[in-house]
Amino acid sequence: MRRNDLDGLIALLKVAERRSFSAAAADLGVTPSAISQSVRALEERAGVALLARTTRDVAPTEAGRRFLERARPAVDDIFDAFREAGSLGDRPSGLLRLNVPRVAMPSLIEPILADFCRAYPDVQVELFIDDRLANIVEGGFDAGIRIGELIEADMVAVPLTGPFKLAIIGSPDYFARHGRPQRPEDLRDHRCINFRQSSRALYHWEFEEDGREYALAVDGQIIVNEGSVMISAAVMGLGLAYVLAPVVEPLCEQGLLESVLQPFMPETPGFFLYFPSRHQVMPKLRAFIDFARERLR
Template sequence: MKQNFTVRQGALDGVEAFLSVARHRNFRKAAAELGVTPSAISQAVRLLEARIGAALFIRTTRSVGLTEAGERFLSRAKPAFEELVAAREVARDLGQRPTGLLRLSVPRAIVPLLLEPLLASFHEAYPEVEVEISVSKEVVDLAAEGFDAGIRMGQLIDADMVAVPLTPPFRLVVVGSPAYFARHPPPRETGDLRQHACLRWRRSSGAIAPWSFQSMDQTTEIVVAGPLIASDFPTMLGAAIEGIGLAQLPEPMVADAITTGRLIQVLDPVAPTLPGVFLCYPGRHQVMPKLRAFIDHVKDQRTREAK
């Protein structure tokens, strides 16, 4: 049968006093070391002995010695207490300066576009922070999975998250390769997409995302069909460049391919605008210095790019 083991409230009370007395073999010196009165030290040790159920010290008017129970308690309590002190110092260090492991949950498409430039400059500024990038198509629970922060599209961020913009709003644009358009006339309106091979994106929920379009203030979603379904944007981008079909992708992702002529943009007047990409983290948690440093670095980089 499974047993539950817990540390009783106050179980560690008096241990530091005991260790100090054992070290000095003197109650007054222990009191001076800990900055309390000798009577407070005596009281703490008596309460500890009462909880343990055994005398730990042999006291005389001239000296203080350890009983056998005290010797055994000292041999186990001293290294354990030193480990607790060390653990406290490590935790305190993490809470006072940028150091430690910063875990980020990131979509794969974001890594080359946004993170690689940021990580190089961040590492140079904060060499004591290790950054772990977990690439996933799933929208994970950041707190439950032990992540400090995540990078997400604005429309996928929960209301209880704090969001820091990484990019300005951008459009979703429809693109195809010159080879594809050599075989198919470019669509002039959204209804023409029924005659085209359209590359589709499967969301982490399992549903296939429709294509979205915006005319004035009205947003329209269209169910398209085609030869390929992918769970990430880079795969769709590569397929579009190879001429497999049309793809609807974030404009920053396809900008270089459009500039170099590998892709051609169509249906530009009805391209919808998305909020952008954000660094997000649980707002109910204290922001550790390592995450605060990364947030400030992101903001600083955005300010420089805007100038």
């Protein structure tokens, strides 16, 4: 099929319905001459006359009737598709695909998910748990959630939390056996749980002191590539872990973990929800953004 094979189809349907070029032209807001030319061009491409014309009437030929019997339902389906797509632009509905790091689930998603689903029953939520910094456009996601400094500058980023500190944590048993580091340099004498990034490099622990930022490579027996596993290893006393402070607050309150080196820990701008373009925000995503910001602030 050539790109212009369907040109004139709407004109033909309207003329057949109204039995008049003038009436069809008035309905479509064009001139009768334009309607006539569109239909004639369609007939030339079909290789057969589709309308029989007299001075008083216009009616489909036998070929025209058969053509219209097949074409009219197809055109109706196309207009139904447009109406259905348009309806998605008016109300929150459809599949909302979110790319979320595992570490954000307990503090950001789990507290609001049930209430959001109840508030928007026509929205189906897909949570794709991914600790890599994924390309959400390539992956077909509506939005992602990440720490602010990890988000590309060309993305629209909406804050979900305020800034918070990073933390180095260990179990009371670990500190009883190995003591507490007093300065970042002391970590050379400690067992640290390393984190393998998606780039395959080990994450270097970052610190601040007297306005200076620096990072240290650490060593230890355990290497992981997932945040919750790192925290679990720290609870088991296998070493120190470098984590987001709010994520481990409940475990610290329960006495399962303790924090060290607080004066040297940097602050992160917090979690953000990000997406490619402000002009492409569907109601389902806008509803989630507004709901999350209201509940999490």
